[in-house]
Amino acid sequence: MTMPWKNTPIRRKLMMALLLTGGAVLLPTCAAFITYEVITLRKAMMEGYQTRAEIIAANSAAALAFQDPADATRILGAFQTDPRVTGACLYDGNGKLFAEYPANALPGFFPAAPGASGYRGGHLDVFRPVVQGGRTLGTVYLQSDLSALTDRYRAYAWLAAAIITVSLLLVYLLSSLLQKQISLPILALAETARSVAHRRDFSLRAQKFGDDELGLLTDAFNRMLAEILAQDRALKASEANYREIFEKANEAIFVHEIETGRVLEVNQRAVDMTGYSREELTSAHPADISSGNPGFTREEAGLRMKRALSEGPQVFEWQGRHKDGGIHWIEVSLSRAVIGGKERLLAFFRDIGDRKRAEELARLGQAHAIENIKDYGILMLDVQGGILTWNKGAERMKGYQAAEIVGRNFSVFYTPEDRAKGRPQELLEAARREGRVEEEGWRVRKDGSRFLVDVIITALRNEKGELRGFIKVSRDVTEVKKAQKELQEKTELLDSILKNMGDGVVVADEKGNFIVFNPAAQRIAGKGPVAGGAGQWSEKYGVFRPDGVTPCPPEENPLAKAIRGLDTDDVEQFLRNPANPEGIFVSVTGRPLRDGKGEIRGGVVIVRNITGRKKAEAEVRQTNEFLNAVLENIPNMIFVKDAQELRFVRFNRAGEELLGIPRGELIGKNDYDFFPKADADFYIAKDRKTLEGGKLLDIPVETIQTRHQGPRTLHTKKFPVLGPDGKPQYLMGISEDITEFKRQEQLTIYTKALEVSNKELQDFVFVVSHDLQEPLRKIQSFGNFLKEEAGSALNETAADYLARMQDASQRMGRLIEDLLQLTRITSRAKPFEPVELDQVLREVGSDLEIRLQETGGKVVAKKLPRISADPAQMHQLFQNLIVNALKFRRAETAPVIEVEAEADEVKNLCHIRVKDNGIGFDPKYSEKIFNIFQRLNGSEYEGTGIGLAICRKVVERHKGAIRAASQLGEGATFEITLPLRQS
């Protein structure tokens, strides 16, 4: 990027880059395109005019050959149609002008003689020879201006401008859409970076838009933030550590401002040592805590401080004054230090009261007093270091009796190494020079063991200032150091435990100040310690009751309770805070902390995140409920038996309903308690087989005795349910009641078989009847022939035989015809259609007109309805019934047949009654008469015994019913019920 772009926003940069790229692509493309077009255009124009010149040349051959300039001029005149042609002419074979266009061309306009084609000046010259039969008869010349070219150039220029404009516009639109893919994540990143910089909140995270490089950048940035956050926390923790050391140090520490000498900060030890409060000390001056005795004045203190600043660290002894006025000795160490980036003067005070007192005693020569001091080894040395006195403390420390050590040189206490270096003499020399020397170092006891001592050697001088000897005060600090080290190790161990344990541990003192707040606790609480007392903890850390919405009242807070002396055991609470926005469940245990006297000094809580456990518990509960619901509502019997004794342990509702045994009665019992032994043996055998096989066993059919439904057929599947040890623990079974299904299956098989046999029978009847007709017709025909040929020649008996034969064959024909009709009712059935029964009856009446006249009978019909039926079969039904009535009329009585009907729209039924006044029949035959070949009246009446069978079959095909009622000699009534509409 160039300098002026430096501060342009990235959106604009991207946009400009895309636009420039687009432009950079488009311009050369357009230029190349136009260049190519210009070259081709010029070539095409040249070729075009050459072609036209060629045409003119071909056309003007005859004009030239036969010297007809007028014709040639006419041909050239064709150029009028092209305004771009500014002139054209023909030269004859000698190169002389033969014809020209336009006619009024200025002299000298055309070239004097033919030349070469080409672009010249502002026009195009084209020459073309006129050739006929291999001879050149002349030349055509054509001149065109270049307006065709310039027009096209202009058009290209416009087109190029338009393409570039539209393309750049498209690039602009597209890029403003697409550049967001890049600029949005960058802007989001920049926004996050600005927020972080502005608010110094390292817990912010940049939003990630994808896994491209920007996504990586965002991840890296977020990781960086996380590291900064971690470092920030570590820094705070380290600061807290230093603060702890500062506060727990055994020396009083004062931090002074260099410019004014004002005390900025002091530790607890300083408060203890001086008796002043922190507030008093921070406003105090060194003079106030100095004794004010000569040599220990305010001015002297100031001088020492100045020296510490200018010359480097100062260590000196000083007299301090306690707030209660007591004077005490301290050792002051002054040094410059940089704290929090600023230069400070640090002062360390160490209480040296004991030593001072011992020194004082020694100085005063009160050796007997010294002798009994047990904690300090105090001995007098002569100028060379020879031991003069020995006290109890020294004896205890070093193991020598006074008698054996007095008179020897004090260097025996030193290690061989120190002795080799001349350390003892060095110390004496230093004490002589300085007046006093202090050292911590290893010494050797009489038994050879080593110990650490703190030693002060002070030079003793008489009034004249002459050196008299030394006093040496030593203290065994081995135990102290060891204790210090142990304490430190314990503290580190405890810290490590607290830091690494998964449960949160929070300790607060009795005032509610946090003392321990381990990392796990910070994770759970979302932040570390906050100021503001126990009353605000619930609010600040987002503590709720387990319902997740009721804030935990301050008095219920386990830590607050612990401080009040109350125990809390595994109380469940809910926490929702920025670190856990969805909230977590915790289990809290709290205990008060008491000191040796049993007084409460604070409280401790242990907080455990149980969200995962809760969630798992809820899931298990849900799964169980779901499975129970499935089990109870499944329509199949499900049972579970224990794998050992095969007693029922689980049984569902479908099972209860099937067996008729409530589960309370069943659970804990086995099959032998409910079923016959043979059945139970079978079930148990299957159960054992399943358990041994270890896989599903399918029992397609088994029978079971139920309490209320008798024996039922079941389809059962059994399978083992494995326990945690991988061995079958339960046997589970699922049984489906397939009794109905089986029954239905059987029924279907019967029906199928019946249908087949019925069909076969019908086919048989049809075929037989059909095939019988043919020989029968022959018998009839030849019978007739016989009668015609030899009728007169036959005697009476032969004629009777012939008549009988013909009669029998006629009857047989009718029988066959009827049988065929019967079979056709189903085989030739037509679809149902609306049928006017009135009309059907009229047609039947007219068909039977002759029979009616012969018998003097009549049909009396009332209005009949329209029904959905097969019209031909309806015709047959009525015809058969009426023929039947006419046939069985009473002698001497004219037959009257009444037909009436009523329609029941609600039941979709039509009741038809056909009543006659004939001979009737015995009611016991009312069923039988509908059977095929059933004739009640023998040969007395003609007929085949099929008519009523056909009637019944027709009615049945229409899903109706037919009944006959009669008393012998009182006529018969046929009642027919038919559906009005067929479904």
Next chain:
Amino acid sequence: MPILTPPGQRWAFHLRLVLFLLWAGASPLWAQEGVPKEYQIKAAFLFNFTQFIQWPSGAVAGAGGPFCIGILGDDPFDGFLDETVRGEKVDGHPLVVRRCGSPREAKDCQVLFISPSESKRMEDILAELKGRNILTVGDSEEFAQKGGIIRFVTKENKIHFRINLRAARQAKLTISSQMLRLAEIVQPGKE
């Protein structure tokens, strides 16, 4: 010009002048200006006809055979025709001029110029040549009406030609449209 002519060529110039005067004097009939050129142009036209007319295949003797322009009767071309066709070819056939005394002699010609000297027996000649693939050309009165194919006509000092298309078709000759455009088309019977 005589002044600048080198002396060595001056006699040649004089010789040519004398020859021209002799020639002009020997042809008193065509003494007017332009007239001597008339048959020169007609000769050229005769040649050009061969370029714009298509003879049916087989009309010309096999490969390399001559393409013949015949002159029936007196030769009015005075050698111009021979000069015009010298070295020329029609579709690879060398052009030759043949002078014929009778129509029979002219039967192998592809082009036959019937001299005005034959005008009296013109109809007989044309009748005899009928059905042959011969382009008959003449310049006598009513030549085309009588069945000749092309007749030269002089108008305003220029030579034009008339074409009897039916005769041309009978002779199975195809005349280029370009040439037809320049010609007058004649219906037999009227001129």
